[in-house]
Amino acid sequence: MGFAQDATAPVLGNAAVEGSVLTLDYDRPMDAGSRPQTAAFTVLVEGEDRSVVGVDVSESTVTVNLQTPVQAEEAVTVSYVVPTRRALQDTEGTKAEGFAEVSATNRTPADVPRLWGARVDGGEMVLTYSRILDSGSAPSGSDFNVTAAATGVFRNIAVTAVTFNGPRVVLGLASPVSDDEVVLLSYSPGDSPIRGVNGETAPAVSHHAVAVQTAPAIDLARLVVTEADQVTPKAMYPHFHPDTHHYATQCTEGDEITLMLSKEVDRTHLTVDGRSFSGLDLQHRIGGLSVDSDVVITLTNLGRSATYVVHCIPEHFPHITTTQQTGVSDSLITFSVGVRNADNETVYLYGILDHNGVPRFHRESDKRVVHFRPHPDGAYPYAFLEHVGEIPRPSGYNRTQTYAAVILDADFNEVDRATTTPDILHTDPHDFIIKENGDYVLLAYETAYRDLSNLLKPDGTYWGENVAVDDSIIQVVTPGTEPVPDGESVLLWNSIDHMALEDCKQHLWPQDYAHVNSLQVLDNGDILASFRGCSQVFLINGATGEVIWKVGRSNRTTPEWTENLLTITGDPYGEFCGQHAANLLDNGNLVLFDNGTACQVNNETFVSQRPSSQFSRVVEYSIDTTSKQATFVRDYSFRGGYDTWSSSAGLVAPQANGNWLVSWGSMRTIDDNLATPPPPGHTLTEIDPDTNEEVFSLRMTSQGELLTTRAHRVPIDAVRHHTVDVTAPVVSTATVDNGVLEITFDEDLDETSTPDQSDFTITVNGTTAPLAGMPTVVGRTVRLALATPASSGDNVEVAYTGTALRDTAPQPNQVASFGPIAATGAFIDIADHDLAQEIMWLTTRGITLGCTADRYCPDQPVTRAQMAGFLYRARDLIAAIQPPS
CATH class of the missing domain: 2.60.40.1220 (Immunoglobulin-like)
Known part of the structure; x- marks a missing residue:
């Protein structure tokens, strides 16, 4: 990678856990600024995954915080996978190695076992305790009292078998429980009670509510969106299936959703955008939709629930189709496109799609929005570039727009804006990075007048001494404190100091000779940048701005330009041209989107070594800074044909599983008339580069102009149900x-x-x-x-x-x-009452609704919770069968 590391990696000395805190002690001080994400750690407690919710580094100790505490006798192991970014490293920058299932000393103090929960499925009841139990305990079945009740029926169920499994007690029941019964458990310790492994006796349990898991799943048989006439159906995608829970449709004011339930639902409750309904028919209508509504529908029955969301989209939303193979990562996809609305106005849409093309979240803007993307290592998770104005340019220049980076929080609320410092007028939209420390990395163009009198034009004449050009700028700034921040510049990198202009004469020469178009910030702060105008990629020292290495063809042979130049070897097509989206992988390899256009030309003949406009591809090279070589590893062109070409845009986003998510830009076949817009095509595909198998594809089409997208994956839980409250x-x-x-x-x-x-x-x-x-x-x-x-x-x-x-x-x-x-x-809210489940069960059956002629009515006012507690404790569920007169 071009930078030195210590000879030895930090050594893990000890791992220990106490409660919810797991510590890793290393043999040297660790870098407190290199805190891996929680996903880098896997903690197993008695062989089962325990969620990691935080990571801290202090001195030589790494602290891993667990979602729930471990118990005294539980066996705990911890594993660490070295992540792409923010890896554990010592204060000298040497990364710690990964490790697998290292045992952690459990220092959690002992406590008596306590019942955490109970569930029953048919004839088997499972009791979960707070700690590991002594499997040698032998409680009798008669130590347990199981009662079940339904309308008109009350019964005791004998326990015929008692077995142990870690912290669980499994009871065999003499007869199974049905889904319409309420079940209570009592336990009285006998001669051989339930004990922890250190002999602590579990306390008695009285009338503990047992979750019944034999309740039928709640599914919809059908979901239909109709116009306000309740008759005319509207198109909805994907086609309805009970196992698919997100849909999209073009909503207009007054539309209705009709739910057709799959079974009788006398105990089913419906929640729509927070409003509750009960006593449902098999068919239920929901009205009042609008183009801004996302309708969240939740059905609940005896502890089981199913949620469906209908996402409303405008009529100019692109038409989306997808194909998917098995084994695709369960995640979502960012997008940003421009389309034309019904008034033929260009509007911009951005958001997050699922694998069916349903927008789990989307917004619309009349300003140009570019490259909506995640920033997983930054202080905030999302950002995009937005057109904010025009700036004066030299005569004949068409690059007059300037942009601002709009930074969003996890709920997509704007929290900041970033531009280059005021002395740099033109913030560019190609890319933007939020660093872990909160700094912003921006691209820009800065107009300057350069002496190009030694460089030839194609007609054989020379350029002049005072030619207007745009230098490519990379600037790292700190966030400001004003609404539009003017942060302090930490690094200012200018292409004119590092580029051989003779290598950059084939794209938008001389106006936009370098054309920087992508960024990647590495763990150590170094910056990988793509320069389309020169068909070169640079690795830049993030602290000094010096070029560590560069790869791509060069017309210069003097040492000052070749000392850190890597030669491309083994590429069947010689080199890459006019590229986008350069990335260094975890293994140090370079992968990029090779547009196959604007290939570098000879400085004097203007002839390209590789013919342009042949095809576009994704290509990977191994990097060896010792031999100064970038060796071809593999490539992929759309569906292996090497006959489609993207003149602009394009992106490859490497995935954690090794796949490539490829946005194909302005893709067309080579035989297309280049003066016409590209035909509808597959906007993006996901490829397994080991097999060249296409595992996922997404196609966007629109009646009007469709601007290309650059897509990234985000976790499946990145989008909560963002509904507009209209009720x-x-x-x-x-x-x-x-x-x-x-x-x-x-x-x-x-x-x-x-x-x-x-x-x-x-x-x-x-x-x-x-x-x-x-x-x-x-x-x-x-x-x-x-x-x-x-x-x-x-x-x-x-x-x-x-x-x-x-x-x-x-x-x-x-x-x-x-x-x-x-x-x-x-009757007060009973959500926090210790008998909440029982109270809700009684309430749905009309037993605690109030004082009427056929209801129990005390002498003094009592709460619903007090009444239910009285009924359960004093009458032992008989009230559910025969309410007292």
């Missing part, structure tokens, strides 16, 4: 407890909204009841203080006719007038 808050419950009436809604309210007393009308037994103070808004709840407290059995109703209440959406939705509605006897 007003709806009342969930109204409860009264003595002198306090609470109205709870289905979403958070704006706590700064100020409803007036006069907005509410409260009646007690038909008589208007005055309020004692101003209403207050907290979270989802509006609290009203009654001047005179209500008594048990009073009929309390509340109505609202105001306009102040609203939700917290960016464009707030106003609460509609309602009422009068009944305020029940102090």
